[in-house]
Amino acid sequence: AQSVAQPEDQVNVAEGNPLTVKCTYSVSGNPYLFWYVQYPNRGLQFLLKYITGDNLVKGSYGFEAEFNKSQTSFHLKKPSALVSDSALYFCAVRALSGGSYIPTFGRGTSLIVHP
Amino acid sequence: DTAVSQTPKYLVTQMGNDKSIKCEQNLGHDTMYWYKQDSKKFLKIMFSYNNKELIINETVPNRFSPKSPDKAHLNLHINSLELGDSAVYFCASSLLGSGEQYFGPGTRLTVT
Numbered sequence: 277a278q279s280v281a282q283p284e285d286q287v288n289v290a291e292g293n294p295l296t297v298k299c300t301y302s303v304s305g306n307p308y309l310f311w312y313v314q315y316p317n318r319g320l321q322f323l324l325k326y327i328t329g330d331n332l333v334k335g336s337y338g339f340e341a342e343f344n345k346s347q348t349s350f351h352l353k354k355p356s357a358l359v360s361d362s363a364l365y366f367c368a369v370r371a372l373s374g375g376s377y378i379p380t381f382g383r384g385t386s387l388i389v390h391p
Numbered sequence: 392d393t394a395v396s397q398t399p400k401y402l403v404t405q406m407g408n409d410k411s412i413k414c415e416q417n418l419g420h421d422t423m424y425w426y427k428q429d430s431k432k433f434l435k436i437m438f439s440y441n442n443k444e445l446i447i448n449e450t451v452p453n454r455f456s457p458k459s460p461d462k463a464h465l466n467l468h469i470n471s472l473e474l475g476d477s478a479v480y481f482c483a484s485s486l487l488g489s490g491e492q493y494f495g496p497g498t499r500l501t502v503t
Contacts, residue, residue, distance in 0.1 A: 308490045319395070319481055319494030320434075327490070364432060370490050376446045377487065379424070381434040 278303040278371045282382035289357045290390050297352040297385045299367030308370040308377075309350040311341055314384070315363045323365075326350060337361070357389045394418050395495040397482050403501045404472055411468045412498045414482030422446075423465040424492065425457060426481040434481075440465055441487050472502045 279302045289295045301307060308327050312320040324335025331343045341352045350367060367382040395416045404410055416423065424447070425437040439447035440459040454470045465482060479499050483492040 310491055312492075312494075314432075317497075319496050320483075320492075322491045322493065325491050366434065376439075377490070378447060379436055379490075379492065381436075384432050384434070 278307075278369055278378065278380050280367050280369050280380050280382040282365075282367055282385045284385050285383075286386045286388065288388050288390065291359050292356050295354050295357045295361070295387065295389070297365050297367075297387060299350045299352065299382060301348050301350060301367070301369045303369055303371040305371055309341075309343060310368040310370070311335065311339070311350075311352050312366045312368060312381075313337075313363045314366065320366060323352070357387075359389045359391055362387055362389045395482060395484055395493050397480075397495040397498050399498060400496065401499050401501075403503065405503055406472055406474060408472050409468070409470045410472060410500070411466055412480055412482075412500075414465045414467075414495055416463055416482075416484040416493070416495075418484055418493060420484035420486050420493070421462055422485050422487045423459065423462075424483040424485075425465065425467050426483065426494075428479045428481060428497070430478070438465075438467075469500075472500075474502050476500060477502045 281300045310325045311323040314320045326333045326343045334340045364384045366384050370379045398413050422441045424439045437451045438457040443459045456468045459465045479497045481497050482495040485492040
């Protein structure tokens with residue numbers, strides 16, 4: 277069975293500093309990997325995805341993520357954090373299971389950016 | 392132009408009642424989903440339809456019944472509501488091939 281782990285419930289970073297939100301996954305076969313952001317009382321918003329190709333993927337709002345096959349990781353990064361980046365971030369994997377593509381989400385990481 | 396819309400946004404009801412949540416997408420996607428987000432923000436897929444055909448049916452009580460009248464709509468009917476059904480329910484849509492999903496604003500269901 278596929279799974280996604282986000283080892284940190286919360287990440288704290290000062291505004292202007294780089295940020296990393298960690299994600300590791302376990303699937304059989306080639307994964308599709310995603311990051312989503314959820315602001316309070318809102319639905320999830322798609323940030324970026326990795327399917328194939330360049331291991332560094334760029335997405336919305338200046339975010340990027342690096343796919344590392346050997347470490348089965350897909351960490352989300354941003355060079356300079358903004359207070360407005362404070363939100364809940366979800367990593368997700370989509371892989372073939374029993375003939376269907378089942379999306380599986382991590383438990384989410386709360387990012388808090390301090391002024 | 393709302394891409395994925397859900398109605399109602401809030402739903403407060405008593406145990407034992409039956410309720411429905413509606414979802415519509417105008418993105419031209421072929422796949423739609425229902426998710427449940429609990430109080431700890433954990434997101435769990437419930438159902439998915441591709442071109443009106445059920446393709447994902449996770450371990451959900453059979454009190455929950457999805458229905459997709461066409462590719463743009465996916466409704467969720469819940470019978471005999473229980474306290475544990477209280478959660479935020481999200482609808483989402485995607486193209487089956489590309490995978491990224493677009494979520495609605497959610498329906499906060501409170502069962503008293």
